[in-house]
Amino acid sequence: SHSTVGSRCKGSVTFSHIDVRVYERVPGDNPCVRAGVPLSIGWAHVQHDPIPLDEYETGKGPPRDKIEMMVPASVRRTMLRDEFAASITDINAAMKSVNISKRQRAHTLASEHIEVLEEVFESAKRKFKRVVGKAVSTKKQAEELWEASHDAVMNEYLEKALKGGELVEMELDMP
Numbered sequence: 001s002h003s004t005v006g007s008r009c010k011g012s013v014t015f016s017h018i019d020v021r022v023y024e025r026v027p028g029d030n031p032c033v034r035a036g037v038p039l040s041i042g043w044a045h046v047q048h049d050p051i052p053l054d055e056y057e058t059g060k061g062p063p064r065d066k067i068e069m070m071v072p073a074s075v076r077r078t079m080l081r082d083e084f085a086a087s088i089t090d091i092n093a094a095m096k097s098v099n100i101s102k103r104q105r106a107h108t109l110a111s112e113h114i115e116v117l118e119e120v121f122e123s124a125k126r127k128f129k130r131v132v133g134k135a136v137s138t139k140k141q142a143e144e145l146w147e148a149s150h151d152a153v154m155n156e157y158l159e160k161a162l163k164g165g166e167l168v169e170m171e172l173d174m175p
Contacts, residue, residue, distance in 0.1 A: 018050065027039075028094060
């Protein structure tokens with residue numbers, strides 16, 4: 001038996017025609033529209049006859065800009081109502097759902113900003129505690145050093161006084 005492991009089969013893919021389906025438009029639920037009801041596609045569609053690929057490519061025209069893809073709110077509403085027989089109830093329900101989603105998104109965004117501020121506040125609080133903690137530690141260390149130096153000076157003074165048999169005045173620099 002002949003093993004095909006490691007060998008590659010060269011092949012090609014070609015297209016000869018394009019099948020086009022036109023789907024119905026229904027009120028959508030995407031909250032990214034600025035105003036009005038969003039458009040979406042439904043399940044119903046019309047299947048057109050196949051078009052030869054070359055014929056499709058020569059007749060399709062230039063690609064549209066993003067701005068040309070936008071459909072004004074009034075046109076979307078009219079299109080849904082008149083061309084696709086969407087009921088006013090369905091259109092209004094979709095708009096209500098979209099407005100609820102928009103409010104929820106706005107609330108989430110506002111909450112994110114508050115959470116960021118809370119994190120900044122907590123970080124600042126931790127840093128402040130560290131700095132104050134070090135200051136307390138430094139203050140404590142300064143007191144301990146002062147006590148140690150005071151004790152050393154007093155011991156030196158007492159040793160000199162005891163050696164000479166009399167008390168000697170010493171000038172001390174004290175803060």
